Amino acid sequence: MKNFHRAPIRRARPLLGTLVDIAAVAEENAVRAAFAAVEEVQRLMSYHDPLSEVSRLNREAHRASVEVSAWTGEVLALAQRLASESDGAFDITVAPQLAAMGYLPRTPANRRGERLASWRDLALLPGNRVFFKRPLHLDLGGIAKGFAVDRAVDALLAAGAESGCVNAGGDLRVFGDAPQTIHLRHPAHPGAMARSLALRGAAVATSSDYFSRKRWRGDTVCALIDGRTRHPADVRRSASVIAPTAALADALTKIVLFAPPPVSNELLARHKAACVLLDEAGGILRAA
Amino acid sequence: MNPWLRYSLAPAALIGTPIAGHAIVYLNVQQAQQAIFGGAGMSPATVSLSAEQKKAVQAASGVRQRSDSVKVWRVAGGGWFIVDEVLGKHEFITIAVGLTAGGAVKGVEVMEYRETYGDQVRAPKWRAQFHGKVKGAALKLDDDIKNISGATLSCRHVAEGVKRLLAVHDLALR
Numbered sequence: 377m378k379n380f381h382r383a384p385i386r387r388a389r390p391l392l393g394t395l396v397d398i399a400a401v402a403e404e405n406a407v408r409a410a411f412a413a414v415e416e417v418q419r420l421m422s423y424h425d426p427l428s429e430v431s432r433l434n435r436e437a438h439r440a441s442v443e444v445s446a447w448t449g450e451v452l453a454l455a456q457r458l459a460s461e462s463d464g465a466f467d468i469t470v471a472p473q474l475a476a477m478g479y480l481p482r483t484p485a486n487r488r489g490e491r492l493a494s495w496r497d498l499a500l501l502p503g504n505r506v507f508f509k510r511p512l513h514l515d516l517g518g519i520a521k522g523f524a525v526d527r528a529v530d531a532l533l534a535a536g537a538e539s540g541c542v543n544a545g546g547d548l549r550v551f552g553d554a555p556q557t558i559h560l561r562h563p564a565h566p567g568a569m570a571r572s573l574a575l576r577g578a579a580v581a582t583s584s585d586y587f588s589r590k591r592w593r594g595d596t597v598c599a600l601i602d603g604r605t606r607h608p609a610d611v612r613r614s615a616s617v618i619a620p621t622a623a624l625a626d627a628l629t630k631i632v633l634f635a636p637p638p639v640s641n642e643l644l645a646r647h648k649a650a651c652v653l654l655d656e657a658g659g660i661l662r663a664a
Numbered sequence: 665m666n667p668w669l670r671y672s673l674a675p676a677a678l679i680g681t682p683i684a685g686h687a688i689v690y691l692n693v694q695q696a697q698q699a700i701f702g703g704a705g706m707s708p709a710t711v712s713l714s715a716e717q718k719k720a721v722q723a724a725s726g727v728r729q730r731s732d733s734v735k736v737w738r739v740a741g742g743g744w745f746i747v748d749e750v751l752g753k754h755e756f757i758t759i760a761v762g763l764t765a766g767g768a769v770k771g772v773e774v775m776e777y778r779e780t781y782g783d784q785v786r787a788p789k790w791r792a793q794f795h796g797k798v799k800g801a802a803l804k805l806d807d808d809i810k811n812i813s814g815a816t817l818s819c820r821h822v823a824e825g826v827k828r829l830l831a832v833h834d835l836a837l838r
Contacts, residue, residue, distance in 0.1 A: 386688070387690055387699075387773070388688070388690050388774035388777060389774065390772060390822040390823065391819070393819060394819050395757075395774060395819050397688075543811055546812065546813050547813070548813055557811065558812070558813050559812045559813070560812075560814055561812060561814040566754075567754065573813075580813045582814030583814075614814055616814065
């Protein structure tokens, strides 16, 4: 029997290095299945877990190709597509720069040539096999959270959920008939709100330096690296992207921050996405 | 303008509305017990920690034990259910941790999450700068602040809290 006007279930678990929050009009087992999907993404794609597929690639894929799961293959294919389309503004090989600034653990061996590696050194072969043309370190931190949100939404829908919202540390996706209100943080004062969006059947992700900004060797740095210059963003603003999937929204925020506006606007249109850039005063710098 | 945005981007009425103090209650004690241990029976107890034990917890876990006592429940058939609070830079989180009879983590649930910004957001002077700009716009938050994009807070403090409670278990519940 269908329950009308049921109260949503809301749960949170510490996963993916953040709190993953699921609110859904659904049965408990649907929410459990959604968390299981997020756990699976973490198990496959964690940079920190030595048993993950990403860690195995980082250890071995420069010697011989390594087969990965369909999910990891899907994330890598999307990441490479966006890297190519943005001419490297989005790049999943910037881990050495993040490690140097203390945002990721230092890699065990600073292997030769690694700092020169880019997304172009990553080859996706048939049969979900991955080969690195030179030693490099992948970090899917800029896209896997969004992908995990998408898989959680799939799990909720498959288990009969009517509506809901999955939010992984600010990368979120809503589903169901009614629009839901999403608040964007104020870029200069993340303890306050700046704007809100009414979202229906879509995802939104926001990238800003507000929680990662710090002083490092006399400079202000943050955990957002421009793939082309390999330098951290000097943003003091936030980029939010609305897109059909959370994986796309997550990755496109970096492109909106780093690629020239004509490039990012074309990419947004191609992926049926939109962006809202907020300045330090919380005003709209650009909406496209 | 992109059709996504034409109808959905709210005016600046909300600029400066503090998220501080915003709390989400996920589970009460009974629901958290149910989530981790199903219907197993529980008997409550309080573990009191001496100054020396608190130091030992910190030495073993690398995390400071602030409170002198910890709320625990003994689970029928073995195991412990613990409710405790962890303090981050901007957040205050109540967690429930289930331990097996052997002292392994059976489950972690977030019971309550609260943002606790102490910065200028609460300062009347900072907030005043927005007031003139939203003349007539009633500040109406629909039900409460449900979904925030751009909330990349770390769950490091939750992980540290679990580590600390494992040390409490080692020291006082074995």
